[in-house]
Amino acid sequence: xxxxxxxxxxxxxxxxxxxxxxxxxxxxxxxxxxxxxxxxxxxxxxxxxxxxxxxxxxxxxxxxxxxxxxxxxxxxxxxxxxxxxxxxxxxxxxxxxxxxxxxxxxxxxxxxxxxxxxxxxxxxxxxxxxxxxxxxxxxxxxxxxxxxxxxxxxxxxxxxxxxxxxxxxxxxxxxxxxxxxxxxxxxxxxxxxxxxxxxxxxxxxxxxxxxxxxxxxxxxxxxxxxxxxxxxxxxxxxxxxxxxxxxxxxxxxxxx
Amino acid sequence: xxxxxxxxxxxxxxxxxxxxxxxxxxxxxxxxxxxxxxxxxxxxxxxxxxxxxxxxxxxxxxxxxxxxxxxxxxxxxxxxxxxxxxxxxxxxxxxxxxxxxxxxxxxxxxxxxxxxxxxxxxxxxxxxxxxxxxxxxxxxxxxxxxxxxxxxxxxxxxxxxxxxxxxxxxxxxxxxxxxxxxxxxxxxxxxxxxxxxxxxxxxxxxxxxxxxxxxxxxxxxxxxxxxxxxxxxxxxxxxxxxxxxxxxxxxxxxxxxxxxxxxxxxxx
Numbered sequence: 001x002x003x004x005x006x007x008x009x010x011x012x013x014x015x016x017x018x019x020x021x022x023x024x025x026x027x028x029x030x031x032x033x034x035x036x037x038x039x040x041x042x043x044x045x046x047x048x049x050x051x052x053x054x055x056x057x058x059x060x061x062x063x064x065x066x067x068x069x070x071x072x073x074x075x076x077x078x079x080x081x082x083x084x085x086x087x088x089x090x091x092x093x094x095x096x097x098x099x100x101x102x103x104x105x106x107x108x109x110x111x112x113x114x115x116x117x118x119x120x121x122x123x124x125x126x127x128x129x130x131x132x133x134x135x136x137x138x139x140x141x142x143x144x145x146x147x148x149x150x151x152x153x154x155x156x157x158x159x160x161x162x163x164x165x166x167x168x169x170x171x172x173x174x175x176x177x178x179x180x181x182x183x184x185x186x187x188x189x190x191x192x193x194x195x196x197x198x199x200x201x202x203x204x205x206x207x208x209x210x211x212x213x214x215x216x217x218x219x220x221x222x223x224x225x226x227x228x229x230x231x232x233x234x235x236x237x238x239x240x241x242x243x244x245x246x247x248x249x250x251x252x253x254x255x256x
Numbered sequence: 257x258x259x260x261x262x263x264x265x266x267x268x269x270x271x272x273x274x275x276x277x278x279x280x281x282x283x284x285x286x287x288x289x290x291x292x293x294x295x296x297x298x299x300x301x302x303x304x305x306x307x308x309x310x311x312x313x314x315x316x317x318x319x320x321x322x323x324x325x326x327x328x329x330x331x332x333x334x335x336x337x338x339x340x341x342x343x344x345x346x347x348x349x350x351x352x353x354x355x356x357x358x359x360x361x362x363x364x365x366x367x368x369x370x371x372x373x374x375x376x377x378x379x380x381x382x383x384x385x386x387x388x389x390x391x392x393x394x395x396x397x398x399x400x401x402x403x404x405x406x407x408x409x410x411x412x413x414x415x416x417x418x419x420x421x422x423x424x425x426x427x428x429x430x431x432x433x434x435x436x437x438x439x440x441x442x443x444x445x446x447x448x449x450x451x452x453x454x455x456x457x458x459x460x461x462x463x464x465x466x467x468x469x470x471x472x473x474x475x476x477x478x479x480x481x482x483x484x485x486x487x488x489x490x491x492x493x494x495x496x497x498x499x500x501x502x503x504x505x506x507x508x509x510x511x512x513x514x515x516x517x518x519x520x521x522x523x524x
Contacts, residue, residue, distance in 0.1 A: 063421045086423035093417060101465050103474040104414055112411040116422035148469045
């Protein structure tokens with residue numbers, strides 16, 4: 001049912017990310033050379049590579065923070081330079097990226113996932129507030145809503161950032177080393193949660209990690225493709241007959 | 257008590273009350289972005305502009321403002337060049353500002369006394385109506401811009417990368433913040449003086465960091481603390497015949513000390 005390499009059969013699955021001959025170098029040091037890869041709807045892609053393999057650079061290019069020097073990136077069928085639907089992409093940054101003394105509550109951080117270009121000059125509505133509650137509920141952190149983000153444990157913070165990424169009901173979730181810096185038990189429950197989401201919901205994952213074991217346990221032993229020092233492990237899930245999107249937060253919450 | 261009803265003192269109260277809203281507000285954003293020392297830096301560059309203003313007989317605050325805006329662009333540019341070393345850009349521009357100011361000081365011998373007394377130490381008692389209009393204008397601009405963009409500025413401050421990924425025009429926001437900072441600093445210099453400007457930016461934010469749980473609380477708190485310190489400081493200074501800038505800053509430090517000790521007691 002949910003095995004790899006059956007992507008072509010799924011007619012209604014669109015291309016989410018397409019990399020064509022992407023290259024990048026810092027001065028004379030080549031970081032990425034001629035990387036080509038396609039990510040289809042409902043794929044779970046694990047991007048594995050040692051330090052300096054160019055994982056972060058590739059990720060930064062996909063989300064538009066860095067431009068490729070050669071090649072092109074297409075997001076949801078649109079060249080990334082013309083891409084406007086950034087609310088379709090949820091992004092979970094590396095942890096410990098923020099200042100622990102920052103005065104912000106969990107709710108404020110989760111709500112900030114909604115503040116994109118499309119909502120400029122719009123106020124936070126009641127609907128936004130209830131989406132925030134849904135996102136907190138889906139990740140079982142509803143009782144932390146008014147806590148200061150810096151006062152939480154690493155695993156809890158990671159859930160907050162995941163809730164922030166999910167509040168927009170994204171089609172693509174990008175996670176940058178979500179498992180680093182948290183203890184094994186929390187890592188496992190976090191990974192379990194993402195797997196669960198992948199199996200039941202219409203959402204595509206791109207996860208950068210250097211933790212081979214956990215990734216291989218879900219995505220298989222062999223990478224689908226290798227490009228320089230980068231390996232792409234892929235697992236496709238298409239047991240949802242219906243490819244129409246449902247509201248992720250609501251269904252996640254119902255499952256409890 | 258006739259000083260309290262004197263016109264120059266009332267002007268001082270109005271100017272001080274306005275600056276006590278904008279400086280702590282901008283300071284909160286700056287501190288959270290690790291640019292706490294920007295106040296000092298821009299103030300010193302501004303002084304160079306003020307000196308040039310006296311030299312060419314232009315309105316000194318305006319030339320100071322121009323210099324501060326240029327310097328804030330230079331800082332933002334250097335900040336991006338040296339990604340994690342934001343303080344490096346401040347140190348470079350600050351020494352440049354001091355150097356330029358000292359050069360201009362030696363060129364115009366007649367106005368040295370004016371520059372030092374009016375701007376280095378601050379001269380809130382000599383605010384004229386032009387100064388008040390400038391300060392009021394700056395306050396309106398800063399409040400409007402911060403209020404309409406408060407969601408986006410929160411995200412930009414908390415997580416600049418996430419803001420960029422959400423499709424927010426991060427570059428435009430950074431330029432806006434630079435200009436607003438320059439506006440606030442050059443308007444504050446005449447009130448608290450170049451040496452003390454950063455106190456009004458940084459100390460309320462430092463209190464906010466230890467006292468508040470949410471960003472909303474922090475925003476409200478820094479403004480209240482700024483107002484209390486400036487208004488009470490001016491009153492005490494007026495009654496006891498003390499230097500107003502120094503009194504305000506010492507009050508701020510006192511509030512910070514109380515904030516830190518009370519939170520420590522409450523958490524213990």
